[in-house]
Amino acid sequence: MGDNVKVGDKVFGKAAGFSTKGALAEYALMDKDRVAVMLECWSFEEASCVSISFDTALAGVRKAQVKAGQNVLVYGASGGVGNYVMQILLAKGAKVTAVCSTRNVAYAKKLGCQQVIDYKTEDFTQLSQRFDVILGINGCQPMAVYQKLLRPDGIFVGVGNSKQASIALVKRIFSKQFTAVAGAFKSADGYLDYAKSLAERGQLTPLIDKVYSVCQVQGAVRYLVKCHAKGKVVIRADF
Ligand SMILES: NC(=O)c1ccc[n+]([C@@H]2O[C@H](COP(=O)([O-])OP(=O)(O)OC[C@H]3O[C@@H](n4cnc5c(N)ncnc54)[C@H](OP(=O)(O)O)[C@@H]3O)[C@@H](O)[C@H]2O)c1
Structure with missing residues (x-):
């Protein structure tokens, strides 16, 4: 005790x-x-x-060093980790773009996300906007997609998914824009x-x-x- x-x-x-x-x-x-x-x-x-999941979400947001006013994209926003990532980012005053499926769009909007992309009906890879930070939660997208959507000084953090974390950390050898946290033993x-x-x-x-x-x-x-x-x-x- x-x-x-x-x-x-x-x-x-x-x-x-x-x-x-x-x-x-x-x-x-x-x-x-x-x-x-x-x-x-x-x-x-x-x-x-x-x-x-909150621990993992917080580790991811901290790794990205998110500041108020930054444009942040969250992919896999409505799951166990993603919903906390969104809530922490919004509390920090970030401008959040959430990517989720149709049934979760209303939830992300209600939380206060500036933009919500329904991946069932929209192709987020075609966005013209570029992001300061991208937090990829579920490992469903290749790094090339995130690279395209990052500003030249932007940062991608893989949060939670261990396979995606490995890929991001290998990519980090070639580009400091990529990094990751996985559901680690250290809180x-x-x-x-x-x-x-x-x-x-x-x-x-x-x-x-x-x-x-x-x-x-x-x-x-x-x-x-x-x-x-x-x-x-x-x-x-x-x-
Ligand atoms: N949950 C935890 O406590 C925890 C803790 C540490 C680490 N992790 C790891 O972190 C990762 C994230 O876990 P998670 O619990 O947040 O949820 P997850 O099961 O990885 O999925 C997150 C969200 O991604 C969306 N999604 C699923 N398949 C998709 C696809 N093919 N294309 C686009 N979006 C898709 C789903 O939302 P829609 O319904 O909107 O599609 C889902 O809610 C996992 O690898 C997990 O093992 C989880």
Whole structure:
């Protein structure tokens, strides 16, 4: 037990890393620097969404050193990582262009994205606009597409997808415009407190697609893998 939490606190955080075994269990072991007291206004389901994907999203935005007013494109914007990338960018005052499918366009617009491209009906690769920063989340596009859409001094960060991260890091050998963060064992400094501060200011809302009982784990994973989840899929520990 760390100084940051005491017995009886409602907590949230990340049960992943070298010394932990995951969270699909009645009891979970968590490193003390990866756990914090959750906000009173959050349900356990909401708090559970603000962990690995938020951490990864924050690491990506920090890597890109995004500043207020910059034009930032987010590809794969509506998923578990992408929705937090959008919310963090908007909180920083960036002008966000989100790329997602038709059913998620309204969500991205409501968040406050300046421009939303529906990849089902529009070809974002044909945009004439050039971006200061591109955050690629899902690894669905080749680096050449992102290269074309970057300003000469722009930066691409691959966020989350490990295959895409490898490709971006190889490309970095030839161009410093490319880099990546993957869902790493090392957490972004202070990410839990940062999430809470954004939420307290009304700049972060956990996005839950579906909640499953722990008895339905297989269905939850199947849905996550096959159905383009919007935000997070939650498994309730109702043993
Ligand atoms: N989620 C986490 O907690 C987490 C944490 C660390 C790392 N990662 C890794 O980070 C990456 C991103 O994860 P994620 O959970 O955000 O979601 P993801 O499953 O990789 O997909 C993100 C979004 O991309 C869109 N998409 C899917 N297929 C597409 C396609 N063919 N063309 C264009 N868009 C497509 C979907 O949105 P539409 O429905 O709008 O198409 C989907 O919601 C993954 O590689 C994951 O393993 C995830």
